[in-house]
Amino acid sequence: MGVDDSCNTGLVLSLGFSSTLQTPSKPYNKNPSFLKLEPNDEPSLTLALSGVAGGVKPASPLSGVSSFSSGNKPKRERELSSDEDEEGTVNGRKKLRLSKEQSSLLEESFKQHSTLNPKQKQALARQLNLKPRQVEVWFQNRRARTKQKQTEVDCEFLKKCYETLTDENRRLQKEVQELKALKLAAHPFHMQAATLTICPSCERTAAAGGVSDGDGNSKNLFSLASKTHHFYNNPLTNPSAAC
DNA sequence: GTACACAGTCCAGTTACGTCA
DNA sequence: GCTGACGTAACTGGACTGTGT
16 A cells, blocks of 8 residues: 555654644653544644654664673563462463453453553452453553554544545646646746746746846746745645655 | 662563354 | 464563662
């Protein structure tokens, strides 16, 4: 799909929304998870150098080697408490199915806060007759699913944006063509110069083609065109951004 | 004040189990 | 009964933060 294609240009095109960036209120979160798009949010496209744009988590120079220097216990060993392998399974991985009551209570809790502090986790685990680790895992997976769903919704929204902008671009291109034709009809002698530009960023070059109007005033041949282009106040639809 | 170790937590990605068509 | 797809519990590894020494 064209929208998803990356060009290896080092540029990042992102769609942002002005009003409701929902971030969970907890100390550990540093990634912009749980970004929610609301129907009324104004989309804004930004173009930035990859890795320079805000919100991009910088890769640690030590990533990939940090485990060598870690003196920590292995995670598996650390996280398995003494009562945790009591099922007697080969690798301690016996999957259980949460009951409907457990699931609905977890859901209720998740609605109130998508992360848990240790006390909440303990309390919930006691209430559900689960291990705190299970509650923690459930919340992690639940957050991941929420994010995945949100990503899918965002993707659909971006597709629609793309289609809308494509249509808009087509319409504006057509309008430019019509205005050029109109201008040619009004100033047939300047046909050659008039074909030079359609873009405000080229205006300076075009101004060299200005002529005297007989009163000694230099007239910009492209004043009409540049006025037309100044309609593009919206950066989303400004064709000069593509230049 | 700084450096280090450690515990705790997060996320992204993966694995593996249970269920259902 | 077998099988593949799917949902999800559980795991792994890296990164980060807070705390104690």
